[in-house]
Amino acid sequence: MKILAFAGSTSSTSINRELVKFVLKDFQSHEINLIDLNDYSMPVFSVDLEKKGFPDQAHGFLKQIEECDVIICSLAEHNRSYSAAFKNVFDWSSRINVKVFQNKPMLLMSTSPGGYGGGNVMNTAKTFFPQFGALVMENFSLPKFYENFDLENGVINTEMLEELNNKIKSFKSQISA
Numbered sequence: 001m002k003i004l005a006f007a008g009s010t011s012s013t014s015i016n017r018e019l020v021k022f023v024l025k026d027f028q029s030h031e032i033n034l035i036d037l038n039d040y041s042m043p044v045f046s047v048d049l050e051k052k053g054f055p056d057q058a059h060g061f062l063k064q065i066e067e068c069d070v071i072i073c074s075l076a077e078h079n080r081s082y083s084a085a086f087k088n089v090f091d092w093s094s095r096i097n098v099k100v101f102q103n104k105p106m107l108l109m110s111t112s113p114g115g116y117g118g119g120n121v122m123n124t125a126k127t128f129f130p131q132f133g134a135l136v137m138e139n140f141s142l143p144k145f146y147e148n149f150d151l152e153n154g155v156i157n158t159e160m161l162e163e164l165n166n167k168i169k170s171f172k173s174q175i176s177a
Helices: 015-027 056-066 084-096 119-132 158-176
Strands: 002-008 031-034 070-075 104-111 134-142
Touching: 002 015, 015 031, 015 070, 015 104, 015 158, 056 084, 070 119, 104 119, 104 158, 119 134, 134 158
Parallel strands: 002 031, 002 070, 070 104, 104 134
Antiparallel strands: none
């Protein structure tokens, strides 16, 4: 099984990327493609630019999705929504193929330093991603990242770790069926 994984952030210190990397440890027997949104940097989407053609990076992002069987992502929350970097990749890609996620099963996550754990972006994505071809099978939000996550050990809050492990187990069961 081919897994496409990414964080919805371009930060070199992305906490969402750390969460993705931690979860990927449970999928080591699969082929993993962990991409960096920095590799998909494009001009800010506009219909004027669209008339001139689509950036290669948008086609490249869609190709990564096309070639995978499963998507694992964790979205950064900026001002209660997607990060500008992710939104731009998403906007360009959706103009090429409105079903950006191409009916692939998805484990959707978010984390933030705050107590809501990226809940706003999570709720938005759970609502809208299915309209863009995501089969969101499980979702997980980790609040208070710096209190509940250790870079060496991952999720250190035992209740949250149990919840995450249960969601990973359920996700694996669903994608194996």
